[in-house]
Amino acid sequence: MFEKALSGNRGYWGWIFFLLAVIGVGFVCYLKQLTTGLGITGMSRDVSWGLYIAQFTFLVGVAASAVMVVLPYYLHNTKVFGRITILGEFLAIAAVTMCLTFIIVDLGQPGRAFNIILHPTPHSILFWDMVVLSGYLLLNVVITHVTLDAERTGEAPPKWIKPVIILSIPWAISIHTVTAFIYSGLAARPFWMTAILAPRFLASAFSSGPALLILFCLILMRFTRFDPGWEAIQKMALIVTYAMLANIFFILMEVFTTFYSDIPEHLAHFKYLYWGLDGHHELVPFMWASAILAVFSALVLVNPKLRMQRSWLRWACLAVVASVWLEKGLGMVVTGFVPSPLGGVTQYLPTLREVLITLGIYALGALMITGFYHIALAVRGELRSASPS
Amino acid sequence: MTVDRRGFFKLAGLGALGLAGARSLPVLGNPLPSPSPPESGPPSGVRWGMVVDLRACLHDEGCQDCILACDHAHNIPQLPDRKHEVKWIWKDPYEEVFPMQAHEYLEDALRGHPALAFCNHCNNPPCVRVCPTKATFRREDGLVMMDWHRCIGCRYCIAACPYGSRSFNWVDPRPYIEKIDPEFPTRTRGVVEKCNFCDERLARNEQPACVAACRNGAMTFGNLADPTSTVRLLLKSRYSIRRKPALGTHPEVFYLV
Amino acid sequence: MYDGGKIITGLLVFLILVTVPVWFNAATHAQARAPQLKLPEGATACVEPTAEMRATHMELLNRWRNAAVRSDERFFTMPDGKVYEKSLSLTCLKCHDNKEEFCDRCHNYLAVSPYCWDCHVEPKGGRS
Secondary structure, rough: HHHHHHHOOOOHHHHHHHHHHHHHHHHHHHHHHHHHHHHOOOOOOOOOOOHHHHHHHHHHHHHOHHHHHHHHHOOOOOOOHHHOOHHOOOOOHHHHHHHHHHHHOOOOOHOOHHHHHHOOOHHHOHHHHHHHHHHHHEEEEEEEEHHHHHHOOOOOOOOOOHHHHHHHHHHHHHHHHHHHHHHEEEOOOOOOOOOOOOHHHHHHHHHHHHHHHHHHHHHHHHHHHOOOOHHHHHHHHHHHHHHHHHHHHHHHHHHHHHHHHHOHHHHHHHHHHHOEEEOOOOOOOHHHHHHHHHHHHHHHHHHHHHHHOOOOOOHHHHHHHHHHHHHHHHHHHHOOOOOOOOOOOOOOOOOOOHHHHHHHHHHHHHHHHHHHHHHHHOOOOOOOOOOOO | OOHHHHHHHHHHHHHHHHHHHHOOOOOOOOOOHHHHHHHHOOOOOOOEEEEEHHHHOOOOOOOOOHHHHHHHHOOOOOOHHHOOOOOEEEEEHHHHHHHHHOOOOOOOEEEEOOEEEEEEOOOHHHHHHHHHOOEEEEEEOOOOOEOOOOOOOOOOHHHHHOOOOOOOOOOOHHHHHOOOOOOOOOOOOOEEEEOOHHHHHHOOOOOOOHHHHHOOOOOOEEEEOOOOHHHHHHHHHHHHEEHHHHHHHOOOOOEEE | OOOHHHHHHHHHHHHHHHHHHHHHHHHHOOOOHHHHOOOOOOOOOOOOHHHHHHHHHHHHHHHHHHHHHOOOOOOOOOOOOOOEEEOHHHHHHHHHOOOOOHHHHHHHHOOOOOOOHHHHOOOOOOOO
């Protein structure tokens, strides 16, 4: 089936080579990091996790969100999702791959990564994260391969795949729950140590993931003959709406508890996020942008008239993805470290190399998604033969 | 043989006590350990702990003896970039080391004055709990140790430590070590490190380097499991605090105020 | 088979390329010479017989480091009653004090690069 990814028009190849170039630049920067150490990043003794781990956290959410199309289709017989479940599963594969790459890139001694398997440590949440992430990757690889192959040959997929798909549903919930536990189990970091972190992660994932999927559908509809059906897109938009409202609700819960209880240790992190601390305001504009985008998207999405218009839906989905990315992929991880346990405020700014490595990994994910979607559409004969305008 | 080691520390601790000007204590003397190497394996019934006399330390605010001794004994690099700093033992203002035990009317002797901070060798260490490879682990005698051969550099332990006691090697530390002591390894880039209570010196029946270097008798090291040890007698006779006790980590480093 | 000719030609080219070193050595009559290691003067025996050490010293070092670092078991007694510390720097390198002519010669010959020296400080080399 993979040979289908090797035939495409000039636009396709141009995009592929562009992504390969971005990956190449990231890889060269990574070689530099490999030989001189993580000192080439903006991370420090006080802020010891940064952009890499934040992207990992955001992308675990994207990966888990595939469940939002798989679950209605397989458990509630939502037939309209028939054409897009595979897009969700492919998105999950690319997102998990990016997650694992971000973890490897963040290790000080990547050559020893297999020590996690060599010396399994069940009391470490990171160990369990490795287990659930690799398991989720395997599940989705098997599911997409089997279902797409059945579509290609025109036969019904084998019976045994159904329980595997059903298993992937709770598994998707588990990957983001375990990822939240990495943070929420640390007494040292009051900002993360909140029981609502896992539900928050899930809500933000189930809004940003399907929003991303809607955007991908709109792009595919523009460049190919692929048509998921407007009803499917509207159903996804409804999922995005409810998840985004839950996400905002959960954040407000957090804000209430922190500000009403007025515990200085907890308060300091929120102050840093939204007002700045000790003269450091780096994250403040981004966090307010995230809040405004969240409110904007919620207002558009809850209004059925706006939600049903393609242009408004597009902007709302973009706002959802941007808002969640700013909150999770930028603010959430760094703020756990500011202020430090001793009260110090250390500024974290990613370096150019760090950003290029990050972009390289995103390009890797984009390359995978492009290839996968290309294969899926080729199998269904929905690729446009003529080059796009 | 373990009794001998214990005895040695009692004696050494007594000397420190004398300097600190404590009231006379019953003689705890046991013979000094024999020169033959000790038995292999950690002695049972031992739980190493430290008592820091904050006031004795404050008498000599500019003193860096313990820090320099540690830097020297463990090949600790002096990195120009503060963000990449590696430190095992250091001084920070009292309010930062004890954020829960400070208030606006704090006595002048403590306010803004430096207090010693280093790894607490917690009885319930969160760093050990989170490490995915057991590269950091707690020994039976209470030492929280690092296995630098095994550390993958994920820095989860740094996130989990409530005391900021851990440092990461963001770059190769060797060029920044003033004088390398060949008896102790340096670290490679990409691993985490922290105070090891001088386990290499304990194995030779020596006091930790910081304790041995302190000229004010402000640091006492000993066996918390032995009710007659100097550390226990000190804790019995004076008021002591620990860093962030509410977190349940049970630090084995105590501070006399 | 589709493109059978191309596949077989490709495989042949690949085979020739990977076996080039063999042909090259056969043609130039190059012969590998086992490295000559500089053994410590004065010392007569290591902690294990030479053959044993040559074959399994890395396993011994691995056992030692785990014992010393993780279990605080730092000493071991030889059958003749001599006591040694389980330490690369403090025991091995005290006799084998010439890293270049002992460790490196063999490691280079076998193209292995153990990372011991990233942290452990190598002895000054030679006896001064």
